Structures are given as C-alpha cells and as structure tokens.
Amino acid sequence: MESSVLAFATDLLDEGADAFFGNLTDRAGVGGVTLASVYHEARDVLPHNPRRVVQYLEPGAAYFRPDPARWAGRRLAPEPSTAIGDRDPFAEAAEQAERRGLKLHAWTVFCHNDRLGFRHPDCAPANAFGDRSRTELCPANPEVREYATTLVGELARYGVDAIRAESLHFHGLRHGYHHERYFEELGPTAEALLGICFCDHCRAAATAHGVDGDEVRRAVREELRERLTDERRAAEPAALDALAGGAVAEYLDAAARTVTALAAEVAEAAEQHGMRLTFMDGAGPGKGWLSGIDLPTLAKAAHQIETLGYAKTPQAVREKVAAFALHGVRPEEMAVILRPMASDCDGPDNLAAKIEVLRSLGVPEVEFYHYGLMRLSSMDRIGAALR
Numbered sequence: 001m002e003s004s005v006l007a008f009a010t011d012l013l014d015e016g017a018d019a020f021f022g023n024l025t026d027r028a029g030v031g032g033v034t035l036a037s038v039y040h041e042a043r044d045v046l047p048h049n050p051r052r053v054v055q056y057l058e059p060g061a062a063y064f065r066p067d068p069a070r071w072a073g074r075r076l077a078p079e080p081s082t083a084i085g086d087r088d089p090f091a092e093a094a095e096q097a098e099r100r101g102l103k104l105h106a107w108t109v110f111c112h113n114d115r116l117g118f119r120h121p122d123c124a125p126a127n128a129f130g131d132r133s134r135t136e137l138c139p140a141n142p143e144v145r146e147y148a149t150t151l152v153g154e155l156a157r158y159g160v161d162a163i164r165a166e167s168l169h170f171h172g173l174r175h176g177y178h179h180e181r182y183f184e185e186l187g188p189t190a191e192a193l194l195g196i197c198f199c200d201h202c203r204a205a206a207t208a209h210g211v212d213g214d215e216v217r218r219a220v221r222e223e224l225r226e227r228l229t230d231e232r233r234a235a236e237p238a239a240l241d242a243l244a245g246g247a248v249a250e251y252l253d254a255a256a257r258t259v260t261a262l263a264a265e266v267a268e269a270a271e272q273h274g275m276r277l278t279f280m281d282g283a284g285p286g287k288g289w290l291s292g293i294d295l296p297t298l299a300k301a302a303h304q305i306e307t308l309g310y311a312k313t314p315q316a317v318r319e320k321v322a323a324f325a326l327h328g329v330r331p332e333e334m335a336v337i338l339r340p341m342a343s344d345c346d347g348p349d350n351l352a353a354k355i356e357v358l359r360s361l362g363v364p365e366v367e368f369y370h371y372g373l374m375r376l377s378s379m380d381r382i383g384a385a386l387r
Contacts, residue, residue, distance in 0.1 A: 001359050003386060004032030005379075006107055006337070007371035008039070009063035009081075009089035014051045017096050020371075025100060027376065029383040032103035034164055034367055035093050037155055038062050038078055040112050041178075047375045055372075058082065060115030064090035066154055075120055076137070076147040078154070094158040103161045105278075110148050110266075111137045112167035112175065125170065125197035128221040133197075136171050139292065140201035140258045148262065149269040156273030163270050164306065166280045169259045170197060170292045187234040190227040192290055193220050196252070206254040216251045219244035252289060259292035264301040276303040278335055284308075284320060285327040296328030306335040306367075312344055314353040321361055331358075335365035340378040340385070348384035355385055 005028055012020045012035070024030055041059035046052060061081035065088040071077035090106075097104040117124040117134040123141050124132040137144045152163055172195035174180065186194070198220070203213030223243060227234045241249035267277035279302040281293055288295070299305055307324065309317045317338070321331050336358055338344070338351065345351045358366055368382050 001355070001363070002032065002103070002365045003030040003367070003382075004034045004103065004105060004365075005030050005368045005371050005382070006034045006036070008036050008057070009093075010055065010057075010083050011049070011372040012089050012093060013084065013087065014049050017092060019050075021096050021100055021102070023371075023376065023379050024102070027379040027383050028368070029386050030102075030368070032105060032161070033093065033097060033371075034105040034107045035063070035090065037064055037090060037106040037108045038110070038113070038151065039107075040109050040167075041114055044373055046372045049372060058115070060109075060113035060117075064088055064154070064158070067157070070150060070154060074143075074146070074150075076116055076123060076143050078151060079115065090155075090158045094160075098159065104159065105162045105164050106155045106158070106160045107164045107166065108151065108155065109166045110151070110168045111139055111144065112171060113137055114177075116147075124199075125202075126199040127194050127196065128198050128217050128224060130198075133171070133173075133195075135175065135177050138197055138199050138201060139168070139170060139262045140197070140199065140205050140255075142201070145262055145265060148266050152266055152269040152275070152277075153273065156270075156275060160275055162276040162278050162304070163266070164278045164280060165263070165266060165302070166282075168263055168266065168279060169288070170255060170290070171195065172290055184228075185231070185234060187227060187236070189236075189238045189240070190224055190234055192240060193224050193248075195290055196220065196248075197255070202255060202258070205258050206251050209250075209254045209257065211247065211250045211254050213251065216244060216247045220248065252292075253294075255292040256289070256294040256297075260294055260297045260301050263298055267302050271303075278302065278304040278306045280306045282308045285323045285329075295324065299329045299333055304333055304335055304365075305329045306337065306365075308369075309336040309338045309354065309358070310344055311354075312350075314350070314357045317354045318357045318361070321358070321363060331361040331363045334363050335367060336363055337367045337369050339369050340381045341374050342378075345378075345381060348381045351381055351385035 062078035114135040121132040206213035
C-alpha cells in the first residue's frame with residue numbers, strides 16, 4: 001500500500017527541506033507527499049510550525065511558479081501566493097522528493113477559486129435569479145475547462161505522479177465563505193435550488209441533452225420565490241426529482257454529465273504527461289448529486305476516486321469504502337484519507353487497524369491529513385501504525 005501526507009508549500013518553506021522531509025520519512029515513514037498546488041482561502045492553527053501558530057492562506061492562490069508563456073492571453077490563470085516570494089516550492093519539493101525516493105502528488109483545488117471567481121464573475125455559477133457564486137468557477141464554462149487542463153500541463157513540469165483533484169465539480173450554496181448569513185430559515189429545498197447553476201453554458205449543456213434549461217430555470221425561480229416569501233412553504237419538504245414534472249432532476253443529470261466530461265478531459269491531459277488523475281469526492285456516495293458527482297461514470301473517467309475516511313472506528317472506515325462499492329467504485333480504484341489526530345484516533349493501534357481495513361479491502365493508497373495541522377506526535381502515530 002502506498003502512503004503519503006497532505007501538506008502546504010508553506011510547511012516546507014517555514015520548516016526547511018531537511019526538517020519537513022525528515023518528519024515525513026523518519027517520523028511518519030510515508031512514501032510520498034501530496035503538496036497543495038492551488039488552494040482556497042483558509043485560517044489554520046499550526047501546532048508545530050517554528051515561525052507561526054496562526055496562518056492565513058490567500059484566496060485561490062498558486063504555490064508554484066506558472067510559466068507566463070503558457071497563460072498568455074488568458075483571463076483565467078494561476079497567480080502565485082505572496083507567501084512563496086520569489087521561490088518555487090514545487091520545484092524544491094520535486095528535487096527533494098526525487099533525491100529521497102518519494103512520490104510527489106499535486107493537491108489541486110480547481111473550481112473553488114474565489115480569487116478568479118471575483119475577478120471574472122462571468123465564469124462563476126449563476127443561480128436561477130442570475131446571482132453569481134463568486135467563490136466558485138463553473139465546470140461548464142469553456143474558459144474554466146481550458147484553465148483546468150492547462151493547469152495539469154503546468155504541474156507535469158515538476159515530475160508529479162498524480163493530480164489529486166479537489167473541487168472538480170459544482171458546489172452548493174453553503175460551501176463556505178466568511179460571515180455567511182442566513183437569518184431566516186431557508187429549508188433544505190430552497191438551499192438546494194439556490195445552489196444549482198443556470199449560467200448560459202449550463203443551460204446550453206442541458207438543452208443538448210434534451211432538457212429545456214430556460215423552462216427549468218423559470219420553474220426553480222418560481223419555487224424559490226414562494227419558499228423565500230412564505231415561512232410555512234420554506235419548511236415543506238419536497239422531492240427534487242419531482243419538481244417541474246421531473247425536469248429539475250433531468251437538468252441535474254445533465255450537470256453531472258458536464259462534470260464527468262470535465263474529469264475525462266483533465267484525466268486525458270494528465271495521462272498525456274504520464275500522470276494519474278485522482279478525483280476527490282469528500283462528501284461520499286449519495287451526497288454528490290447536487291454537485292454533479294455521478295460516481296459510476298466518474299470511476300471510468302478518472303484513474304482513481306479518493307474520499308475522506310474520517311471516522312473514529314475501523315468499522316466506520318470499512319463502511320465508507322463499502323458504500324462506494326455499492327455505487328460502482330471498487331476499493332482497488334480508490335485512495336482514502338485518514339486523520340491521525342485525536343479527533344479520530346486514540347492511538348497508533350486505532351490508526352493501524354484502519355490501515356489494515358483498507359489493505360484487506362484492496363485499497364492501494366492511503367493518505368494522512370494534514371502535515372501542518374497536526375502535532376508531531378500525530379506524525380509519530382502514522383509511523384507506528386504503518387510499521
């Protein structure tokens with residue numbers, strides 16, 4: 001079983017290569033590092049960082065040095081984080097990983113990019129009223145799709161083994177933005193409907209599959225107006241697959257085909273450069289319909305599906321993997337992320353039992369979250385569990 005630890009470029013820059021890679025190999029004993037290449041805004045507490053305890057990450061920043069020629073004339077382009085200065089952490093990581101016999105994976109957040117969404121709102125999803133979700137990029141937008149495949153080509157320069165693709169899909173209303181406010185109870189139906197994209201590209205994609213996107217938008221807008229106006233209507237449950245005579249469900253199915261096609265394009269771009277594409281589905285089976293995640297087709301489009309095995313017991317981890325098998329994703333086509341911290345593990349035996357569950361099921365890769373966010377004792381826990 002292959003193993004790696006997810007990390008930020010700032011972990012490498014703050015600690016230095018010897019300490020950073022020493023912890024990975026000598027303490028955690030893993031065979032690779034999964035380094036964030038493009039990442040969203042965040043505020044983190046760093047238990048063992050020698051330079052800071054609280055860190056702010058910039059919105060939608062890149063942690064490598066993009067090739068200007070590759071992005072010439074394009075509106076959507078990665079912008080290096082100010083945190084890396086004039087350095088190239090990916091180049092440094094690639095050199096160190098090769099020297100130490102470790103694999104390097106590029107953890108890449110694609111469509112959750114508030115920097116690019118705010119700068120180019122016409123590339124962001126639009127709800128039924130035309131309001132743009134500026135923390136995201138729309139997977140149906142041609143410029144977004146070109147951005148995604150070009151980004152893969154950039155990362156190939158560093159000898160990356162696999163692209164860990166996070167956010168290569170749509171998002172719901174509550175995906176996370178500071179000071180989000182919902183003072184009136186919207187109800188699950190209204191929240192779900194407010195997260196559906198009705199931009200020109202999504203409506204055209206639906207039309208291409210025989211769904212009248214304009215009519216679905218009209219129906220969703222009317223449903224939302226009723227629920228936003230009437231508190232009693234907001235609380236009434238509704239089956240999304242029954243709204244507008246089933247047209248909303250057909251529209252969401254078309255959105256899923258959009259996501260699968262994008263994943264296939266990105267996987268092909270990765271394969272052309274000798275890399276794999278790992279599609280990250282953090283929510284898990286049965287929860288991704290509104291995000292355009294159709295697991296059986298995505299398992300064929302991507303090289304691998306990755307999910308979060310965050311759980312307190314080995315049995316719960318087993319059930320998570322089994323749920324994917326019921327949705328057409330075999331364990332041998334998966335990677336699973338575990339947390340070694342006390343929130344999930346009470347010691348190395350607990351973590352070792354979870355790893356053994358994955359190994360017995362045939363899962364070929366396990367990753368651990370997250371280098372900078374865990375204590376060094378949790379790194380030791382990984383090493384003891386792997387041994």
